[in-house]
Amino acid sequence: MRLRASAFLLPLLGALGAVVAPGLAEAGAPTIPEAFQGHWEEERRFCASPTDATLTLSASALKGWEATGAVTEVEDVGPRAIVITATFDGEGQTWTSSDRYELSSDGSTLTTTNEKFTFQRFRCPKG
Structure with missing residues (x-):
């Protein structure tokens, strides 16, 4: 299921009683x-002192050590898994990338997969 919709389609779906993912209807x-x-x-001990493996996901962006990505598409590909x-x-440089992100059942780990690698990270405490 693709989580991308046009401004025209969202009101139509709502009028038909469809459920629209949170955040889509607003923007x-x-x-x-x-x-x-x-x-x-990459390890919980690095939460206080980020490394080059750091990753921060917000509603509309991915921020790493040396690059920031503006989200152009989010696709639901399974239980607790999306492709961004x-x-x-x-x-x-500027480039486009599509990676699969899968949460563990308790939401404490995030596995990133693409054609080059699979990498696991741990959720850091908020704050």
């Missing part, structure tokens, strides 16, 4: 689900 923009949002690190497509800027 019509793709939104990373709240369960995935937060600060993630984002356009990144960093180190003088």
Whole structure:
């Protein structure tokens, strides 16, 4: 299920009684689900001192050590799994990437997968 919709389609779906994912109706923009949002690190001990593996997910962006990505699409691909497509800027370059993000059953770990690697991070405490 793609979590991307046009401004025309959202009101129509609502009028027909369809359930629209939170965050879509307001802006019509793709939104990373709240369960995935937060600060993630390669090891919990790095939460206080981020490393080059740091990742912060907000509703509309991914922020890493040296690059920030603006979300262009979010696709629901299974229980606790999404594919995020984002356009990144960093180190003088711009590129687009699509990666799969899967939460553990308790939401404490996030596994990132693409054609090059699989990488696990731990959720850092808020604050």
